[in-house]
Amino acid sequence: MTHRIDIEAVSKSFGAVEAVRDVSFSLAEGEIVALVGHNGAGKTTLIKLMLGLIRPTSGRVRVLGGDPAADPAVRARLGYLPENVSFNPALTGRETLAFYAALKRAPRAQIAELLDRVGLSAAADRRVRTYSKGMRQRLGLAQALIGAPQVLLLDEPTTGLDPALRRDFYGFLDDLRAGGATILLSSHALSELEGRADHIVIMGQGVKIADGTLDALRGIARLPTRIRVRLAEGERQRLDGGAGWRPVNGHMLEIDAAPEDKVALLRTAMGAEIADLDVTPPTLDELYAHFQDRQREAGR
Amino acid sequence: MRTILVIARKEIQEGLRNRWVLATTLLLATLALTLTFLGSAPTGNVGASALDVVVVSLSSLSVFLVPLIALLISHDAVVGEAERGTLLLLLSYPLARWQVIVGKFVGHLAILAFATLVGYGAAGLALGLTGGSGLAAGWPAFARLIGSSVLLGAVFVAVGYLVSVLAGERGTAGGIAVGIWLVFVLVYDMALLGLLVADQGRTVTAGLLDALLLLNPTDAYRLLNLGGGAGAISGMGGMAEIASLGAPALLAALLLWTALPLAAAMLVFSRREA
Numbered sequence: 001m002t003h004r005i006d007i008e009a010v011s012k013s014f015g016a017v018e019a020v021r022d023v024s025f026s027l028a029e030g031e032i033v034a035l036v037g038h039n040g041a042g043k044t045t046l047i048k049l050m051l052g053l054i055r056p057t058s059g060r061v062r063v064l065g066g067d068p069a070a071d072p073a074v075r076a077r078l079g080y081l082p083e084n085v086s087f088n089p090a091l092t093g094r095e096t097l098a099f100y101a102a103l104k105r106a107p108r109a110q111i112a113e114l115l116d117r118v119g120l121s122a123a124a125d126r127r128v129r130t131y132s133k134g135m136r137q138r139l140g141l142a143q144a145l146i147g148a149p150q151v152l153l154l155d156e157p158t159t160g161l162d163p164a165l166r167r168d169f170y171g172f173l174d175d176l177r178a179g180g181a182t183i184l185l186s187s188h189a190l191s192e193l194e195g196r197a198d199h200i201v202i203m204g205q206g207v208k209i210a211d212g213t214l215d216a217l218r219g220i221a222r223l224p225t226r227i228r229v230r231l232a233e234g235e236r237q238r239l240d241g242g243a244g245w246r247p248v249n250g251h252m253l254e255i256d257a258a259p260e261d262k263v264a265l266l267r268t269a270m271g272a273e274i275a276d277l278d279v280t281p282p283t284l285d286e287l288y289a290h291f292q293d294r295q296r297e298a299g300r
Numbered sequence: 301m302r303t304i305l306v307i308a309r310k311e312i313q314e315g316l317r318n319r320w321v322l323a324t325t326l327l328l329a330t331l332a333l334t335l336t337f338l339g340s341a342p343t344g345n346v347g348a349s350a351l352d353v354v355v356v357s358l359s360s361l362s363v364f365l366v367p368l369i370a371l372l373i374s375h376d377a378v379v380g381e382a383e384r385g386t387l388l389l390l391l392s393y394p395l396a397r398w399q400v401i402v403g404k405f406v407g408h409l410a411i412l413a414f415a416t417l418v419g420y421g422a423a424g425l426a427l428g429l430t431g432g433s434g435l436a437a438g439w440p441a442f443a444r445l446i447g448s449s450v451l452l453g454a455v456f457v458a459v460g461y462l463v464s465v466l467a468g469e470r471g472t473a474g475g476i477a478v479g480i481w482l483v484f485v486l487v488y489d490m491a492l493l494g495l496l497v498a499d500q501g502r503t504v505t506a507g508l509l510d511a512l513l514l515l516n517p518t519d520a521y522r523l524l525n526l527g528g529g530a531g532a533i534s535g536m537g538g539m540a541e542i543a544s545l546g547a548p549a550l551l552a553a554l555l556l557w558t559a560l561p562l563a564a565a566m567l568v569f570s571r572r573e574a
Contacts, residue, residue, distance in 0.1 A: 014573075051392045054573045076394035086385040090317040091310075102306040103393045143389070 010059030037203030079149035085140030089129035106147040133160040190284040223282035224256035232273040307403025328419025351438025359525035374460025375477035398566040412453040461565040
């Protein structure tokens with residue numbers, strides 16, 4: 001797989017504030033990457049660097065083989081959705097998209113198609129002033145999709161979308177990825193990204209603190225998997241004495257299993273008469289909290 | 301080139317939508333028509349043609365109004381978009397920053413030119429239709445009035461952009477724009493007049509006066525319109541006789557006053573981090 005974006009040892013300072021410090025990672029063709037971090041962790045700075053809106057203080061940013069700050073043509077193959085996107089309220093949705101399509105030299109036929117895709121066809125000839133937050137966000141998304149970009153940079157894309165739209169939105173992303181697009185999502189809504197992102201980059205205070213697939217990160221973090229069983233009637237005592245099992249709600253047992261003990265513990269559990277079994281791997285939220293704590297300790 | 305036109309077209313579209321074009325055109329037309337008919341009443345047999353009177357009164361009006369309108373449109377162009385959050389998205393598109401400035405300039409100038417042409421043109425047309433005497437000789441001066449008014453607008457649109465890329469906030473940009481208007485339109489001339497009176501012609505030579513007049517685009521505009529035949533009936537006549545500036549020099553001054561701030565705005569905008 002070829003790299004679409006390479007961030008090499010990039011640092012960026014704004015005056016005395018170091019927004020991003022020595023960050024490296026790359027994004028491959030056809031993957032969805034989640035850029036995760038608290039407010040001020042440097043997510044938006046990284047996206048602006050990839051767009052060429054700001055230049056790195058040191059290090060190198062390569063997007064689609066070029067330098068986005070020096071060569072605006074690179075941006076023709078990029079789609080961007082800013083955090084809190086806004087448009088001129090006096091123009092209609094269709095006029096707004098027509099303007100952006102003309103700047104990207106995309107065919108006009110795409111406008112109606114995109115409006116339809118984000119469900120704005122009915123409101124296309126109303127002024128943006130009358131749009132709800134969700135509608136503006138959808139218009140922003142339509143704008144990012146103009147010209148079938150090879151790389152999509154989406155800053156907090158699902159804020160303001162209702163659950164049905166969120167599902168549709170992730171549906172689009174899967175279609176786009178199938179078409180070979182690379183998608184970078186920055187988000188706070190970690191649970192939403194679970195199972196959707198192929199690759200996760202965790203940022204904290206301007207530094208990359210973890211980078212890998214969800215499984216790889218789970219391996220590194222070594223967070224326990226929670227196993228919870230509900231025993232059949234009359235079987236309660238069998239696991240009771242077992243090491244580490246805690247009773248929950250009177251009829252369930254729970255244990256936090258380290259990765260290497262997981263299978264053995266599951267076998268033990270299956271040996272008993274059980275009515276139900278739940279295995280919960282560490283969530284992205286827990287992983288994120290873990291990496292953040294670790295970084296905080298390292299920083300001490 | 302196409303990018304510039306796309307941006308210009310959007311500025312015009314927005315200008316039409318938020319009624320800027322309509323308001324400016326109506327304002328200029330109303331004032332021009334009023335001046336035309338009030339001004340033409342007493343000219344009967346003074347020897348000045350009705351058109352000359354209109355050129356003098358309209359150019360005196362434009363000196364105040366055109367810079368004000370131009371600064372109002374332009375001071376917000378960059379800082380306003382930055383504050384509303386639309387600039388970041390625009391700059392993420394495949395375009396260079398100078399193209400944004402030039403595109404906006406073309407759009408804003410088109411709005412201003414349309415308003416001037418229609419507004420003042422209406423006055424000229426009304427005058428032509430009512431058929432005053434000896435109009436024919438005045439038309440070149442009238443055409444020059446319209447052309448130079450657009451150029452004066454261009455100067456202040458360019459100055460407004462420079463303010464807009466330098467200011468951190470819309471409010472600051474607005475304040476600076478008002479200050480610039482006051483200085484160029486009112487303060488500068490008063491100060492110059494005070495200097496001439498106090499100096500009594502000892503140190504301020506004709507050459508220095510020329511330079512001082514060229515340093516203010518509104519003075520260059522005044523001399524351009526009031527220096528000719530119309531000068532005899534305007535207060536500027538005497539000044540125009542002392543100043544030895546020809547139309548080419550005045551035009552060049554106005555063009556430079558447009559080009560330099562515009563180039564500076566492009567440079568500052570390209571260097572700054574969004």
